Amino acid sequence: MLNRHILINRKTIILETILTITNLNKVYNKYVHAVKNLSLEIHKGNVYGILGPNGSGKSTTLGIVLNVVNKTSGDYQWFGGTMQTHDALKKVGAIIERPNFYPYMTAKENLELVCKIKNIPFTKVQEKLEIVRLTERMNSKFSTFSLGMKQRLAIASALLNDPEILILDEPTNGLDPQGIHQIRDIIRLIASQGTTILLASHLLDEVEKVCSHVLVLRKGEMLYSGTVDGMTNKQGFFELKAKDNIQLESVLENHPSVEKITEDDGKLLVYLKSDLASEELNQFLFQKNIVLQHLVKRKHSLEAQFLELTNNHQSN
CATH class of the missing domain: 3.30.70 (Alpha-Beta Plaits)
Structure with a gap:
């Protein structure tokens, strides 16, 4: 795995690189340059917010690194290029679309089905339902869930394989204030357990409250990459x-x-x-x-x- 060594107070701290993107481009229909020469690094243990208005290239970038959108040029590597993308994605949890479960099955049954498909032990179901605070509704049908509960179940599903990084695209979109608050608390809890998180959002408040690092995109270009504190801590x-x-x-x-x-x-x-x-x-x-x-x-x-x-x- 690719590591970066930083010397702080004569102690070497090793930053493990989870994802490296180098000069990435995506052009649609020859004219729409959705991602422009994008380069960035995601290091283990941080919570990254990709911040930008709709059309800034956030979802396209996530789609490329998750192998669901074809890049035009450039490169990306998972875990320092030590494994093929297909194998690397087994260590990644992601929600980039609306939750899609069987409505007539319970929360528990839906998660057990995911476990069967991905060859994950059923014991993970209870563990992940506790993280997203859905144990009391584990035997309720998915069709009876609110939008916020559906989103929380999707997060539980993405956590079943104990991913090293969790990728969330607009996780609080369409939720009421209580639902937003619950999702933010869950993200903080997951981060506190050592999981790296990459969160795309157009909500500044969301990024400021849950992220340690921020990447600002506009029309596919990177305008800022660094800590949230570094961005807000000008002289004031x-x-x-x-x-x-x-x-x-x-x-x-x-x-x-x-x-x-x-x-x-x-x-x-x-x-x-x-x-x-x-x-x-x-x-x-x-x-x-x-x-x-x-x-x-x-x-x-x-x-x-x-x-x-x-x-x-x-x-x-």
Whole structure:
């Protein structure tokens, strides 16, 4: 297996590479470039969110690596290229379509059928039903399940072979808030047990709440690849208010860490170009005879960073 060695505090940490994509392209009908020269690596133990609007190439990319969509050019390798794709996919669990089970069979019977087809012991059924919290409904027919329960059963089915990586395409699509919350909790639980997860979504909130890493796609191109914290952890901004906001603004304009200042609902939003601690700013203003009535330091949301990324890319 392909490993990447990283030296941290003189200790070598080995990152196992689950999936490597290199210069991947997919063109439909000669004109629609769904995936453009895409390269990325998925490492063991992380939760990756592929984030992008509809038509960004998320589902096409997943379809290619799962061998259900033909690539136009480029390459991908599972587990460092140590095995053929057919064998590698036996170590992958995936849900890329709506759950498709027999409506007249129970949840338990449907999962046992999957076990028969894939030569998996029936003992896995109870174990996976517990993870997705469906043990109380294991003897209910699939036709009686809500959309959220159907999705949870699909996740249980994808987990039957104890996959090293679980791939989910828009797992909360169409669900009500309670269903969304349940799926997110299950994803966190699965991740905590050491399973690598690759999750495609157009919901920023979903990626921010459950993922450790994010890949941003737009029109088939990669705009960002890295940690969620790395994307949101720019210098951030302060919300400030004083008795005289005009005086406050004029003093702040000369501070070397301040990039720009805007006003919103009676507060000044002070954006930074270099790091500045709250106590440093407070002390600086106090020395200028300004006493703050309100001081909150905020970080940029994933949504703000996503919009900045996609808007900048559009204007280039």
